[in-house]
Amino acid sequence: MIDQATLQALVGFQSTHKAAPTLSLYLDVDPRRRTTDEYRLALRHLLSTVDGQASKEDSARIERFIEKEYDRQSRSLVCFSCAAEDFWHAIPLAAPVADTIFVGQRAYIKPLGDLLDTFARYGVVLVDREGGHLFMFNLGQLEGVSGVAGEDVKRHKQGGWASARWQRQEDQAAYRNLKEVVEMTSQFVQSGAVRRLILGGTEANVAQFAAMLPKSVQSMVAGAINADVTASPAEVGEKSLALIQQAAAVHKAQLVDQLITTAAKGGPAALGLANTLLAVDARRARHLVLDESFAAPAYRCDSCGYVGVEPMEENACPLCAAQLRLLPDAADSLVRWSVEQEIDVTFVAGSAALRDAGFIGALLRY
Numbered sequence: 001m002i003d004q005a006t007l008q009a010l011v012g013f014q015s016t017h018k019a020a021p022t023l024s025l026y027l028d029v030d031p032r033r034r035t036t037d038e039y040r041l042a043l044r045h046l047l048s049t050v051d052g053q054a055s056k057e058d059s060a061r062i063e064r065f066i067e068k069e070y071d072r073q074s075r076s077l078v079c080f081s082c083a084a085e086d087f088w089h090a091i092p093l094a095a096p097v098a099d100t101i102f103v104g105q106r107a108y109i110k111p112l113g114d115l116l117d118t119f120a121r122y123g124v125v126l127v128d129r130e131g132g133h134l135f136m137f138n139l140g141q142l143e144g145v146s147g148v149a150g151e152d153v154k155r156h157k158q159g160g161w162a163s164a165r166w167q168r169q170e171d172q173a174a175y176r177n178l179k180e181v182v183e184m185t186s187q188f189v190q191s192g193a194v195r196r197l198i199l200g201g202t203e204a205n206v207a208q209f210a211a212m213l214p215k216s217v218q219s220m221v222a223g224a225i226n227a228d229v230t231a232s233p234a235e236v237g238e239k240s241l242a243l244i245q246q247a248a249a250v251h252k253a254q255l256v257d258q259l260i261t262t263a264a265k266g267g268p269a270a271l272g273l274a275n276t277l278l279a280v281d282a283r284r285a286r287h288l289v290l291d292e293s294f295a296a297p298a299y300r301c302d303s304c305g306y307v308g309v310e311p312m313e314e315n316a317c318p319l320c321a322a323q324l325r326l327l328p329d330a331a332d333s334l335v336r337w338s339v340e341q342e343i344d345v346t347f348v349a350g351s352a353a354l355r356d357a358g359f360i361g362a363l364l365r366y
Contacts, residue, residue: 002091002112002139010080010107011339013087020084023050023058024108026100027066030075040066046101053103057083065090075140080107094140095119095241104328106336113335114292114347115139118248122222123194124240125185127201127209128229129174132181134188135233140241142233146184178205182212189217196220196247198240200227222247252348259289259361260353268366272358273298273330277307280337285362288338290331292347294359298330331360 015022025046029039043066047059058081070077074092081088089107095115102108116139124135136144188194197220199206206224213221223246225239263269270279273296279285299315300307303322315324327333338345343362348354354361 002093002116006089006091007112007339010089010109010112011336013080013082013085013107015082015085015087015105017082017084018105020055020058020082021053021103021105022080022082022085022087022107023054023062024100024102024104025062025077025079026097026111027077027079028075028097028099029070029072029077030096031072036072042099046099050101050103055081055083061088078112094237102329102332104332106332108329108332109339110329110332110335110347113339113345117344117346119241119244121194122196122198122240122244123185123188124198124200124225124236125181125209126227126229126231126236127178127181127199127205129170129177129205131177131229132184132201132209133229134181134184135236135240136188136193137237137240140237142237145233146188178209178212181209182214186214186217189220194220196222196244198222198243199224200231200236200239201229202226252346253351255287255289255346256348256351256354259363260357262363263357263361268364269361270364271361273360274309276334276360276362277309277330279362279364280334280341280343281305281307283341284364284366285338285341285343286365287344287346287363288334288360289346289348289354289362290334290360291351291354292349294331295329296331296359298327298333299324300327300333301325334360 027039027043028034043063061081061083062079065079066077074094076093076095076097078091078093078097079089093115097111097115100111119139121138124137126133131147133145133147135142189197197217199210199221210218210221223243225243227236227239259269263271270276277298280288298307298309299311301317301320301322301324304317304320306317306319312318312324317324335345
């Protein structure tokens with residue numbers, strides 16, 4: 001799991017040894033997709049692509065961890081190694097990743113930003129007529145469970161007026177039970193613990209429960225799954241992870257449309273790498289949006305803060321004449337700066353509209 005301290009350590013780290021950069025690895029180790037031999041073969045292929053760039057010690061450290069220390073209990077594995085700086089992190093994750101390897105002076109966190117945007121902090125509420133359970137997940141991993149057990153509600157088989165009376169009493173008891181779950185869910189959302197909600201249960205129970213939620217909570221509902229209130233955390237996690245991915249795809253398409261429309265109307269939005277760099281550097285950005293495959297170099301002056309996308313004569317800053325520093329992947333740098341500034345980051349796959357607009361942009365505060 002990635003806690004805030006680990007994230008900050010990754011964002012803030014930079015190797016001071018040019019001859020010993022940081023090796024960053026993202027590896028799909030999902031046992032439902034790959035055998036142990038298959039992901040080890042994938043690892044060897046990835047390492048071969050950076051042979052001569054990465055330190056042999058860092059490559060060996062990652063291989064040793066996966067061969068002898070990894071417990072094979074996750075879907076994906078993220079490793080960062082810079083032996084020269086005694087920097088090492090190995091992070092098993094319950095959320096999926098695509099195979100990626102990168103060598104640079106800093107830890108490569110761009111794919112991590114995509115994971116955090118899609119799978120960070122979501123809740124699942126399972127309800128029936130007698131109560132409910134609330135599950136808290138982060139990056140696909142269960143972090144907590146709470147529940148409400150209300151009055152027993154049993155269907156009576158008697159006919160006539162007595163049956164109608166019993167039915168009314170049972171419906172009233174079920175309503176009171178659902179109301180307790182609504183209160184629990186509302187308090188949970190107000191605490192800021194989750195970014196999205198998924199509802200689960202029968203279609204009728206979910207519909208009644210959703211209608212009882214406050215509007216502010218309804219706006220956070222990403223969808224519903226068919227799951228009994230007694231479902232295991234593993235079952236809930238599996239079903240909710242798939243739904244979160246689907247909901248995220250819809251949200252991303254809407255966000256791209258909002259970004260491009262806002263920019264076209266002259267509103268607070270930036271499009272293209274140069275404009276986005278300027279907006280983030282000036283702390284005007286509130287939401288960074290980029291194509292997941294986008295990577296491009298840029299240049300930064302550590303003396304005055306200048307950032308630009310065009311190489312300068314003699315590599316000198318146009319503002320203060322200090323030496324410019326190459327950012328090999330400006331998108332990764334933007335993600336890092338966004339984490340530091342607490343800017344939302346969204347990665348988008350396959351959007352022709354975003355590609356045509358320059359692959360990257362940002363919604364601005366002003």
